[in-house]
Amino acid sequence: MKIKRISKIDNFGIFKNFDWGQNLSLGNNQTYDFKDINIFYGRNYSGKTSLSKIIRSLEKQGIPAKYDNPNFQIELLDNSIISQNNLYAFTHPIHVYNSDFVKENLKFIHDENANIESFSVTLGGDNQLIIDRIQELKDELGSNEDSTKSGLYLDIQNKDNEVRCANTDHQNKVRDLDKKLSDKATRGSESIKDNHERFGEIRYDKRNLEADISKVLNNNYQQLTRTQIELFESIIQQRELSAPPELLPYTLNFSSLINSTSQILKTVVGGSQKIEELVKDSELNLWVQKGQHLHKDRSSCAFCTNKITEQRQIELRQHFDQETQILQNRIADGIEQINKLLESQSFKISFDINHYYQQHHVLLTELRANLHANIDLQKKSLEQIIKLLEQKNRQPFTELKAEYPIDYSDRIKAILEQISSIRDECIQLNSNLNNQQKEAKIALRLDHVYNFLQLINYNQLTTDIAQAFQVIAPLETALTTLKTRKATILSDIEIKKAKLSSEEEACKRIKDLLNHEFGHPTLSLEPIEVDTTNGKQIKFEIQRIKDTSKTKAHNLSEGECSLISFCYFLAKVQESLNSGEEPIIWIDDPICSLDSNHIFFVYSLINEKICLHGKFSQLFISTHNLDFLKYLKRLNIRVIQNGQNKELQVSKYFISRDENSSKISKMPKYLSEYSTEFNYLFKQIHTCASTNILSDENHSVFYNFSNNARKFIEIYSFFKFPTYFKHDDERLKTFWNDEIYRLFIGRVNNEYSHCAGVLERGMSLMDVPEMHRVAKAIIQKVKEDIHQYDALLESIDISIQNDSLHPSHQSP
Template sequence: MIKINKIKEIGNFSIFKDFYWHQSLELGNNKTYDFKDINIFYGRNYSGKTSLSKIIRSLQKQDTPPRYDNPSFKIELSDGSIISQNNLTAFTHPVHVYNSDFVKENLKFIHDENANIESFSVTLGGENQQILDRIQELKSELGSNEDNIKSGLYLNIHNKNNEIKNATENHSTKNRDLEKLLTDRATRNSDSIKNQHSLFGDINYNVTKLKNEITEVLSSSFQILTEEQISIKKTLISQNELPKPPELSTYTLNFSQLIEITNEILKTVVGGSNKIEELQNNPSLNSWVQTGHSLHKNRTHCAFCVNEISAIRHQELAQHFDHETQNLQSRISKGIGHLTSLLDGENFKINFDINQYYTQYHAELSQLKIDLQSTLDQQKKSVEEIIRILEQKNGKLFTELEATYPQDHSVEIKTILGKISKIRSECIQQNTQLATQQKEAKNALRLNHVYHFLQDINYAQLKIDLDLAFQEIDPLEQALGILNTRKTAIEGEIKSEEDKLKSEGEACTRINNILNHDFGHQALSLQAIENAHAQNIHFEIQRNGAKAHNLSEGEQSLISFCYFLAKIQDDLDQDKNPIIWIDDPICSLDSNHIFFIYSLINEKICLYGRFSQLFISTHNLDFLKYLKRLNKKVQRNEKNIDLQVAKYHISRSATNSQIKQMPKYLSEYATEFNYLFKQIHICASTDILSDENHTVFYNFSNNARKFIEIYSFFKFPNYFKYDDDRLKNFWNDEIYRLFIGRINNEYSHCAGVLERGMSLMDVPEMHRVAKAIILKVKEDTQQYDALLESIST
């Protein structure tokens, strides 16, 4: 059986603003004074009683009342769920609210005699047992919807809802776990992609971007990076912009020309008749003699053997070592000298510093540097080989020589230099593209990181599990839809069958039975009037058989409430256990009819206890006193139950209202005498005016006058012609009588003191008067103590 646990908060609703149940109705130990089976509210007019009823009527109408700016409230139900202005349609338990809106909506005639009273039908007894049997059959299939005793279709729906809930929670849990993994990797953990933005390049990285990149790395075209590629890209990211590398030395050695010149020398032969044959045939001897000849040009004797050198021998040697021979030797000598100088020249000193190039080229440049030096060394050896060939020719001047020339490495050298030059150009170009290349490198590293992250968490399997969990929900929801469709069909058929047993005339009979009670209003009645043209029925109020006009406020209240009781009777009789809220039903009724209204509530609603909860509000202390007598002993499910009662006091300040636990003097005694004493005691206890207590001071004069009149009458119940005579006996002090009488009369009536109504009240003066009254009452210690106890002070 669903119940309202509390009005958890009212953010904005008419006079209620920023009201919180746990603050106003706290009992301590984290407990609050919550609603019970029967709930009674007392509050003066305009304190907010009707506003509360309108909040509950929002549950009935499943919509907030019109012309309320941004209404805001939360109602906590017995199952812990919350109903607010945003989800009113979620509340389906029957609710009936009696308040001014109910009267305006259903009894328009009260405010406009040309309007109608809305008709309704009630269930008849009848003899159509077949219909009743069918209704019972349908209800049996529908089953019970009570907590802990659900059955039939309601139980199937309940179980299916639990299956959907479990499947949904399973899907939510898997989705939440996956989302946590993605969020941690994207932004949350210390090693997240966002926190490694210097490596992965996006300080604003988030889980949405990660999801987009997951799609990218899972495509068939995505290529993961090798360890070498990762290392190169990391190096590139850490690279700072470098100056332009210096230009390389140019390799200018024309090796083929050296071969050509050398070949000409080898083919040159010194010869003729004047040559000494022995020397021609012996190069070593020829070289030795040539050296000796140059040393003995001016000598007549050999320095070696001291023998005479004849003029003829000098002549023979001169002819043998003539100008042609010297010229060939000179060419050979110059050739060897040139080649030797080339070996120490710039062509073989080409070098570069790899640190002047970007790091990603270092490995390649290191190899090119080795290759270049190796090739230059080989080229050096080739040049040295040509030198050796020329040296051989120098010993064979008289013979044409053939030689096998060494390999020319010029092409290899220029190729290597070309590669180095290309890298240099790329480095120069990279100065303008470094930022772009680093960004691309970071993007590539990030995507590679995402790919490996997905492998680490087994993302593909997680997605499969998530999809399977989601796919489990739809069949369950479809099955629930079939059950709900059947439930709706059964409910529709039950209503259709019940409509066959209903009658508007019977509704009038019920209302008239109440009105025509001995303590009701026998002159008034309600009749069902059929409109043949409109093909509908409306109700008409009649007084002594004729249409009634000019209804008094008391008659309006009585008819309205009887109409309400008759309208809710079916839900009570059919054990639908509705929630009932009755807002101040005794407006303008005399004391007899006030008691009559109490009797109706007790008999028609409380006697059998077929309601979930009952709420009644009033401003009338007499009615409040009767409400304490409402029947609380009922029988439910063959068990005797004592219904629990909660009592509340609604108080209003200048701009706001609050719900409090009803004070003891109202809850237990409920007399105006106790209430008036409470107000005077408050004025006597404080002399500071505030928003919270200003109404107590404002009403002090009336409250004090009424209290003294009641108190003095009880003290002196004998007849006095004038009230002043009674007050003289009461005060036994002329100054007190005159002073307090002036306060009570001038502030109460302003009669003869018109200017009093144009000025603010004198709080200190009222405080002194209140203290004087309290001290006077205190003379009777026992009564004073009893009064204090009655107001819980």
């Protein structure tokens, strides 16, 4: 992970409304972004430390104190944005050295009263923090003594009891339900197993019951009705029967009978020889016909003894002729046929329901009653036909129109078909009785199980068990969390104890750095054993070598504090480098109050301990010191990474400050490639000589002109006239060779660079045209050596063609 740029700093310290894209644009939508090594140069109070604090907020995952409404955006190489609102999202290892690091880790430097004694107790702040943290962890852990349990140990004991109680409650509910199920399945006279003749399972057990329970709890299950129960019980009790007798056939052809009767009723006998009186009176005709038969061989009436004349005999024979006789014979035959039908087997159909299985008795009883009722109705229909024929017999001389009775044959046949179908079922049942009885027993058993579940309120019991089980998991999770926390605490304590030892090793590394021949051989960091409330512990103190002996070092200078602080930082960061974490490292001005030798020593430490092996992800270094900047340009950039040679990329930045805000820009060439203040001062004077218009952009150049001009002339004249002069004015007089120039320029340099004695100068605006003339005069003097002037132009990245002050562009 790498930092690409600090996109915006809307509000943080001296930075206000800073936009990276505007200030570091390279054109074509390109910007001058961070690389592997990044160097910042800026004068004191320009904002270097503010930048380091922004980056350190990534390390500490928090904004430093006393910053009101900080607002910034850091863009990473993957284009993700880290702001003051999501510092937690940055997880890459990062180490920042700045004043905050020193305050937090080397308290003795800022504690005048405690002096070195404070440092011996709280090396880097870490040892005491570690000790305090160990005690905090132990306090959280509490006591594990049975009689005085406290803290986390007591919480674990209480939570463990809760878990056991919850498990016991759940197990009791499970056992209670299991007993009820086991009793119902196998134990006692009421168990399903003991009633196997009704429920069909002699090997029935609890597992079978649980399977039946799942069936009756299905939404599709329907409880049996009373009628269904009685039916299934009758099937169970049924014994195998013989095939029921076949029913007598029903052979009556009622429609044929109606047709023949209709023909008879339509037949009419008679003619001119018929006796009219008899034709008109059917009863009389029937009486006379019987009488004729009785008087067949008589000549006198047996009733009145009157003689029967021959004529009368002839008239009667003609009236009761053969046609009439035939009709009457037909009628007599029809009546006889119907009477035979009434006595036939078709009207004697019946059956015994005991020949059928019990489950059919109710229906068969109903069908038998219907059958007899319809046969009786059919008999009545035949009797009505007889009556029609008898009426025709009395009225042979007229056509009879009649309403024929209803034919019940279809009803009778339908009933007989139903009975026959039941008979077939009974015959079939003889072979399927075992299966039907088995199904009946299953149905009765499931119904019994269903009623049993209602009796014991099974659903509520299972709900109680489920709820009791649900209570266990959160308690076990909480117990696991507590135990994990205990294990973590115990592990942390061991790690922190080990870290106390590793801190001792770090101090050895600091000692080695301090004792380097180019470091500070007279200072040493030594371990001492002290008594504390936690027993004997190793502490450290700074000792000074004096007369070959070591004593506590008091009154450390600022340079010594700076050197110790930076060596401590290097010792701490070394572990991250060696572990392969490839951290981001930001070092803010580490050479405060150091002499030139120790400035070079700090540079050497950075180069050897950090840059030489290239185990970092990015390196950022800021400084206000031009000598240190000169050394930083020589940092090692050729490293071996992953077995391959690699040349690290370097970016250089300039931090400048106007009155109330700072900005970051690309380091100008005179600073980037040249390393003397002389180049910088020439740049400032050249800028003032090139324009006489004051603007926001060049305000600071004019504002600082007098100081810059004075320092430039002193440096320039000294190298030109290195002879010792008692007074600088004598060197300047020789340099200018013009008394007016000397006095005029001296006035600007002295009056504008000092307000003391010229109080009104500090209360008025600067005279820009006057400074512009002085700057041009200085440039004119430098141009006397045109080769040197051209070199100075090149050092500040200005070409001769673009220099408006160059002699080649001046009119003769």
